[in-house]
Amino acid sequence: MKVLKFGGTSVGSAENIRRVKEIVKSQSDDVIVVVSALGGITDKILNASKMAVLGTEYFNTEITGIRGRHEEVVESLFEGEKKEEVKDRVSKLLDELEKVIQGVSMIGELTPKTLDKIGGFGERLSSLIISEFIEGAQWVDSSRLIKTDSAFGKAQVDFHVTMPLIREKFNGFTGICVAPGFVSSNREGDYTTLGRGGSDYTAAIFAAALNASVLEIWTDVDGFMTADPRVISKAYVIKSLSYAEAMELSHFGAKVIYPPTILPVYKKGIPTWIKNTLRPEAEGTLITESRKNGKDLPIKGISSISNITLMTVQGLGMVGVTGISMRLFGALAKENINVILISQASSENSISVAIDTTKAELAEAAIRQEFEREIAVGKINKVEMESDLSIVAIVGENMKHSTGIAGKLFNTIGKNGINIIAIAQGASELNISWVVKNSDLRKTLNVVHESFFLSENVEVNVFLLGIGLVGGNLLNQIQHQQEKLLKEKHLKIKLVGVANSRKMLLNREGIDIEGFKDKLEHEGQHSSLHLYKQAVIDMNIFNSVFVDCTAATAAADLYADLLNANVSIVTANKVAASSEYENYLMLKKIAKRKGVKFLFETNVGAGLPIINTLNDLVNAGDKIQKIEAVLSGTLNFIFNTISADVPFSQTIKMAKEQGYSEPDPRIDLSGIDVMRKLLILVRESGYKIEKEDVAINKFVPDEFFAGSMDDFWAGIPQLDADFEARRKVLESQNKCWRFVAKYEDGRAEVGLQEITQGHPFFDLQGSNNLVMFTTERYHEFPMIIKGYGAGAAVTAAGVFADIIRVSNV
Numbered sequence: 001m002k003v004l005k006f007g008g009t010s011v012g013s014a015e016n017i018r019r020v021k022e023i024v025k026s027q028s029d030d031v032i033v034v035v036s037a038l039g040g041i042t043d044k045i046l047n048a049s050k051m052a053v054l055g056t057e058y059f060n061t062e063i064t065g066i067r068g069r070h071e072e073v074v075e076s077l078f079e080g081e082k083k084e085e086v087k088d089r090v091s092k093l094l095d096e097l098e099k100v101i102q103g104v105s106m107i108g109e110l111t112p113k114t115l116d117k118i119g120g121f122g123e124r125l126s127s128l129i130i131s132e133f134i135e136g137a138q139w140v141d142s143s144r145l146i147k148t149d150s151a152f153g154k155a156q157v158d159f160h161v162t163m164p165l166i167r168e169k170f171n172g173f174t175g176i177c178v179a180p181g182f183v184s185s186n187r188e189g190d191y192t193t194l195g196r197g198g199s200d201y202t203a204a205i206f207a208a209a210l211n212a213s214v215l216e217i218w219t220d221v222d223g224f225m226t227a228d229p230r231v232i233s234k235a236y237v238i239k240s241l242s243y244a245e246a247m248e249l250s251h252f253g254a255k256v257i258y259p260p261t262i263l264p265v266y267k268k269g270i271p272t273w274i275k276n277t278l279r280p281e282a283e284g285t286l287i288t289e290s291r292k293n294g295k296d297l298p299i300k301g302i303s304s305i306s307n308i309t310l311m312t313v314q315g316l317g318m319v320g321v322t323g324i325s326m327r328l329f330g331a332l333a334k335e336n337i338n339v340i341l342i343s344q345a346s347s348e349n350s351i352s353v354a355i356d357t358t359k360a361e362l363a364e365a366a367i368r369q370e371f372e373r374e375i376a377v378g379k380i381n382k383v384e385m386e387s388d389l390s391i392v393a394i395v396g397e398n399m400k401h402s403t404g405i406a407g408k409l410f411n412t413i414g415k416n417g418i419n420i421i422a423i424a425q426g427a428s429e430l431n432i433s434w435v436v437k438n439s440d441l442r443k444t445l446n447v448v449h450e451s452f453f454l455s456e457n458v459e460v461n462v463f464l465l466g467i468g469l470v471g472g473n474l475l476n477q478i479q480h481q482q483e484k485l486l487k488e489k490h491l492k493i494k495l496v497g498v499a500n501s502r503k504m505l506l507n508r509e510g511i512d513i514e515g516f517k518d519k520l521e522h523e524g525q526h527s528s529l530h531l532y533k534q535a536v537i538d539m540n541i542f543n544s545v546f547v548d549c550t551a552a553t554a555a556a557d558l559y560a561d562l563l564n565a566n567v568s569i570v571t572a573n574k575v576a577a578s579s580e581y582e583n584y585l586m587l588k589k590i591a592k593r594k595g596v597k598f599l600f601e602t603n604v605g606a607g608l609p610i611i612n613t614l615n616d617l618v619n620a621g622d623k624i625q626k627i628e629a630v631l632s633g634t635l636n637f638i639f640n641t642i643s644a645d646v647p648f649s650q651t652i653k654m655a656k657e658q659g660y661s662e663p664d665p666r667i668d669l670s671g672i673d674v675m676r677k678l679l680i681l682v683r684e685s686g687y688k689i690e691k692e693d694v695a696i697n698k699f700v701p702d703e704f705f706a707g708s709m710d711d712f713w714a715g716i717p718q719l720d721a722d723f724e725a726r727r728k729v730l731e732s733q734n735k736c737w738r739f740v741a742k743y744e745d746g747r748a749e750v751g752l753q754e755i756t757q758g759h760p761f762f763d764l765q766g767s768n769n770l771v772m773f774t775t776e777r778y779h780e781f782p783m784i785i786k787g788y789g790a791g792a793a794v795t796a797a798g799v800f801a802d803i804i805r806v807s808n809v
């Protein structure tokens, strides 16, 4: 004997009822089919009753709708005489329903007893139609077999009476029987109901009573998912669960099965399948007895409940006093308030309980009344209600005796800036639950799902600002490398935001890099730096990284807020790291405190591994004694290109065209760019230094920087002749110009130098950079790092490497 239960969607239309018939007919065993009401009908019935008791005539409209839905289904499923016969029977039941609701309207009273009588009509109607539609099927009235107490609304089953009644009814039964779910009756024969979702429970009771070989719950999803697929697009179906796991997951919000369903089948060890009526070929989830399975992941699923209120009762007078908890829970129970989570520290100074927010006021009043005396004398000084919260739970038998799960869980959550308000874990170690703000729920679920279920892949969510040379190249590189990184490094780089100075485009599911510029232009929202920053923070996505490829000071001013919101920063923009020392230090401190990264490798030497190398030297205990470097790609290019044929002003234009210069090349020519770089190197070496401490020996007079960009381009050729004359002299002396940065003994300076042959800087070609670190360990022969020091492609590659560093893969 098998018991199959079909939910509201499964029987919600004539088409779906045909699928149900196919499934039932394909069974080789005897079958009991338990059905819910047609999807949405119970809500309509209850609404009609509520309208009736309020005295509005709207209930008639609801009844017409209910009638129409059933008539439509009958019309489609049946033909000829059979159709008329079923129509007639359905109509009689609907008349009965209408009469009861009209009665409610007349007397203006809707007792729980009447509500239970009304509430079960949907199942009675659907089961009647389906039993007639499946040839040879009998109809059995579950309400006469399942006996309960008289707690109308959510009656308790009397198993001592129910089980024999069912066995007796089905003694010697063969074939197919269709029964309404949800409905039951008390000792007096009045209708009761088993609670919303109770049809699952009806099926489980039948299965347990008859020792069914299997219980199948047919619904509209493929099975229990690892998380709510509406929030986690990558959630997938869990193949198998123990009864305890299924119970925990469904209790904590996974609305796949009505929680009480589990107990009867668990007691009898009846395997229970969750299957999809709309995709019967899908494997589904099998719920069986508890087995610790070495192959399973430590946790099977995550579920959550939103709109929770946490009530905290606190007071020194509670410590060591017996009976406080008993009174607290007793007071809540008296008001029929379900406690979803309990958290009490061992100091006993406070107890927190999570309850449904709709019951918060009632709960507070009940507790204040119960502890009136203790509150008056100050033994309890706080009854605090915190709302807009959610409970998240991870569930899995394999957590038992596995070390490190809670550590990994809370570390991941903390690193993503999610505050945990309360925690509960039972000694069974089957479930760890914690409370977060509603606004952090989505991020929490993503973070946990990612780290426990998709641990194979690490996801980094990129918000890019600035799509000029470096930003544009970066996106090309990501696009080309994305697939390889996923395959070989299990790293998913997802572009979730992109902005220029006017517009922003955001999509938490990912933005296709192909054609992103068009999309930004046409679909992007109007933006400003502030709006973009706020959007990044509000989207609250885990493993977020803000990538700054602008040269804007205002962009650097966003970093503190972003880091504080647990967003890592990767920046090619040198402004922040070369700003006031206090600001530079503060950003580093925030990043450290928040467990996120603040990376700026490309600030010095573009893609060259200069800052990372310096960090490694210092971290390993070396001491930087001297820095000598050529740090400007632009200036090195200029001094390598200037010739009798190519005047000074022309080389500046060329450097800009080749993408070496800053967006404003005056930053390069004035020495500011090199000053910033030296400042950063000295700071990363562990010394405190400010801009004012760096002496800049300029080689272009200040007056050329005073006006607009156009003024600059118009004026700069005036220097060509002088430069050419000096260059000739230099050439005759076999020397070259290099713009050198130097730090030694607390003195920092940058300026143009004449370099003689044989010096390491002499042969530095093109836009190359060279850095020499003289340290305690690299003393006689300094460490030298040399290579392309500017250019969009190498810089973008350096930014890309920093993004990958954020992921820690």
Ligand SMILES: NC(=O)C1=CN([C@@H]2O[C@H](COP(=O)(O)OP(=O)(O)OC[C@H]3O[C@@H](n4cnc5c(N)ncnc54)[C@H](O)[C@@H]3O)[C@@H](O)[C@H]2O)C=CC1
Pocket (backbone or CB within 6 Å): 465, 466, 467, 468, 469, 470, 471, 499, 500, 501, 502, 529, 549, 550, 551, 552, 554, 555, 572, 573, 574, 602, 603, 605, 606, 633, 659, 660, 661, 662, 663, 789, 790, 791, 792, 795
């Ligand atoms: N080009 C190179 O070789 C290297 C560049 N860098 C740094 O990379 C950064 C970008 O340089 P490039 O791509 O060459 O410059 P770029 O001028 O080509 O690109 C900068 C982009 O930022 C955008 N932008 C400016 N202000 C903005 C704002 N408020 N909001 C949004 N977008 C804004 C601009 O419209 C432009 O598209 C600069 O900070 C530069 O110092 C660092 C190392 C090497």
Ligand SMILES: N[C@@H](CC=O)C(=O)O
Pocket (backbone or CB within 6 Å): 602, 603, 604, 605, 606, 631, 632, 633, 634, 635, 660, 661, 662, 668, 673, 789, 790, 791
């Ligand atoms: N403008 C800079 C680019 C790299 O930082 C340079 O020329 O070096």
